[in-house]
Amino acid sequence: MDVFQHINHARMVTLLEEARIPWLLTPDRPTAALGAGAVVVDMHVRYRGQLRHSDGPLTVDMWVDRLRSADWTIGYEVRARDANIATPPAVTATIQLAAFDIDTQRLRRLTAAERDYLQHYVRS
Known part of the structure; x- marks a missing residue:
């Protein structure tokens, strides 16, 4: 927690990364090779509500927002533990990655x- 008593921005970015890595880089997934080469191209994090440590473990929903030939954008919604999916997320984010x-x-x-795997997660 930071001096304002909510989860620090740098920690939130780390939480997004910790959610993304197992989803993409599990050894038996077609995207595992991205662990040897994928870079963050762009990132936007928007705070819509406060999250505290007591809200954890947090729920992070992810999907592919855009899929192109060499890059893709992941959308995120972060909610407090046990929050209903209809509850507005406390944090929304997009992170563009490139192979x-x-x-x-x-x-x-x-x-x-890799494209076929990611295509399964495209939100229409």
Whole structure:
């Protein structure tokens, strides 16, 4: 908690990352290779309500907001523990990621398997 008695911004960004990593990088998923090369391109976090440590563990809902050939954007909604999905989220965020080839230091296209996996999470 920060001096204003709510979860600190840097910690919130870390919580979003901690939700994203197992979803994308579990070894048996087609997106596991992204662990060797994916970069954050853009991030927007909007605070709509206060969250305190006593609200945890927090619920983080994620989906693919946009999917393109080399990048995708993840949408997030963060709510207090046990909050109904109809409850407005306390935090909304979008994070754009891009597939990246570490060896060449260049963006790469998503593989067909990566795209297919991510496509299942596109919110219409």
